[in-house]
Amino acid sequence: MAIHAPTVTQKHLAVLIDADNAAAAIVEGLFEEIAKYGVANVKRIYGDWTGPQLGGWKKVLLDHSIQPIQQFAYTKGKNATDSALIIDAMDLLYTRRFDGFCLVSSDSDFTRLASRLREEGLTVYGFGEEKTPRPFVSACDKFIYTELLRGEALVAASNGHDRPEPEPLAEIETVNVASTPEAKKLPKAPVSFIAKILDDIADEDGWVHLGALGTNISKLRPEFDPRTHGYKKLSELIKGYPDTFELQARGTSGVGGSILYARHRQPGL
Known part of the structure; x- marks a missing residue:
């Protein structure tokens, strides 16, 4: 059959x-x-x-x-x-x-x-x-x-601009724009904001399905887009902050490949 x-x-x-x-x-x-x-x-x-x-x-x-x-x-x-x-x-x-x-x-x-x-x-x-x-x-x-x-954000990233460091507070970030378009800096990723969502919806071991994480982020900030911060996907953004987040691939999802989970690294762990 x-x-x-x-x-x-x-x-x-x-x-x-x-x-x-x-x-x-x-x-x-x-x-x-x-x-x-x-x-x-x-x-x-x-x-x-x-x-x-x-x-x-x-x-x-x-x-x-x-x-x-x-x-x-x-x-x-x-x-x-x-x-x-x-x-x-x-x-x-x-x-x-x-x-x-x-x-x-x-x-x-x-x-x-x-x-x-x-x-x-x-x-x-x-x-x-x-x-x-x-x-x-x-x-x-x-x-x-x-x-x-x-493609302005990705062009800026490909021109050698470094991705910004995580911000210390969970405040809404602002874009710092220099006098010329070529010098435009990418806004900081809302790391603290993402970490809080992970903590709120995580399972007993602290893990969250990456799709569920993206859905919850969009509910609170409809304008959130990893590309704004120089990353093509949410998974790439998570990987970009290894001191704050952990990404894990589990098994397979058939045609789509591995199933991704994210976790907020707690201080001292």
């Missing part, structure tokens, strides 16, 4: 882009990132396409099958794009065809929309610049800074 591998069901996602608050330069990285979370069944972008300001987006729409939605600015200084995107999002929500939404904008006006979608049990992935207001970031299940999609 043949044994078939279990079928993996991908999430159906609606991608809604605020062209006024997102740069066309992220488009390649954006859809590569979205592919990690599911299938983009709907891809729409909102803006006033009669003007020259969205020229960058016009060049990439066909290549990525993004449907442009025209929204005229009815009054100077007022942004009607937000309202059009929100109305469409609610229409799509009530079709009950989607498992999640990808909201691409750095505008805090979408904070309530993200919360409303989550109230319906859908997963919300936010994409915006590091300047995105905290309320919108916190309203999403996962928030990805678009600077990462341009």
Whole structure:
């Protein structure tokens, strides 16, 4: 009797882009990132396409099958794009065809929309610049800074910048930016924060499944991303601090290989 591998069901996602608050330069990285979370069944972008300001987006729409939605600015200084995107999002929500939404904008006006979608049990992935207001970031299940999609953080790491040392306190870290982009330093990894989560959810021996660790981190800090700190994956970040964390591979998980567990090294052990 043949044994078939279990079928993996991908999430159906609606991608809604605020062209006024997102740069066309992220488009390649954006859809590569979205592919990690599911299938983009709907891809729409909102803006006033009669003007020259969205020229960058016009060049990439066909290549990525993004449907442009025209929204005229009815009054100077007022942004009607937000309202059009929100109305469409609610229409799509009530079709009950989607498992999640990808909201691409750095505008805090979408904070309530993200919360409303989550109230319906859908997963919300936010994409915006590091300047995105905290309320919108916190309203999403996962928030990805678009600077990462341009590869800026990884480029800085590959140019010889050392990864930062662990911070002594569990405070939210800040990015230290020098006068030139080339001198931009990577922010410190939230080591104390990660250690506290490990302590809170660990088993009797102090170990935590790496997937569970990542899930709990995202619940408290939706914007957390190892790439921000110069690491491609959470496992690499854990390995990067051997004096604080321990990583262990156990058995196999079939096609996926070893199952990874992490532990907070207690002082003196």
